[in-house]
Amino acid sequence: MSSLYAVFGHPVGHSLSPRIHATFGRQTGIALRYEAIDATPEEFPRALDAFATAGGAGANVTLPHKQAAYALCATVTERARRAGAVNTLARSAEGWHGDNTDGAGLVRDLTERHRFDLRQRRTLLIGAGGAARGVAPSLLDAGVGELYIVNRTPERADALADILGQPARVHARYLSDLPALGSFDLLLNATSAARGGSLPPLPMSLLAPRCTAVDLSYGEAAIPFLAWARANGAQQVVDGLGMLVEQAAESFALWHGVRPLTDEVYEELHARHAALVTA
């Protein structure tokens, strides 16, 4: 009998995770069912309980539930603790075990697929929600230089910088401080601003010569930030599709003990989004 997995989000209809995990299952010969479950923040804890009762063995968690899921875990990995957010849940005897594979997924995509050397890069992370929390510890572990975090709600940037520690290396700033921050080798948009059709105001001075700009979202949502970066001289622009595939592979490995190959599913999704993606 196949095991039951799911992705929880709100909305979640757009999620590519069911398709990605079905492909991984076929590739590795592992039988699984993987569903998308839409739950509002109010519904999420009960929906997760019902999923466990129905035999759910593991789940991904996406916007806006990553911090709520962290709070519902009996145990978490060290990287999830440092993020204060989980994107992967595995059922254990104690309850839910939480992990966060977003950061490992992003770093793997940038360093292996895009051959980008993260070491000593002066880095700007825009956003302090679940995705930013997931990727920040991995960026530090991968050796980026100074990391500046800015967020529309400054308290969330402060909270993230506090969790990360390393005050000589990690700095929380206001969006209004951006013009005074100088230029960055690596800029990451980890906001969901484009879903509302708007980008926070970003000065051109942020882009160092030959910089790389990354939007954690993909498809249409990635276009405003990546088009802005490209129009203002970024050498390389990368959307979040590769990160999505790589974080899914990390989750799959946690659940099934086998790491699937990712190039095939990445190429297939990339081709489908090619008309939308500027990278």
Ligand code: NDP
């Ligand atoms: P959250 O809801 O947890 O956080 C949203 C973030 O966006 C917050 O920092 C929020 O600021 C900011 N924001 C929202 N609207 C605006 C706006 N109009 N102007 C400025 N800032 C804004 O979402 P996630 O962190 O989970 O997701 C963020 C993005 O990352 C999404 O596009 C998501 O699709 C993508 N993502 C991609 C993944 C991948 O694998 N490729 C994995 C995870 C996420 P504030 O705190 O002020 O509300």
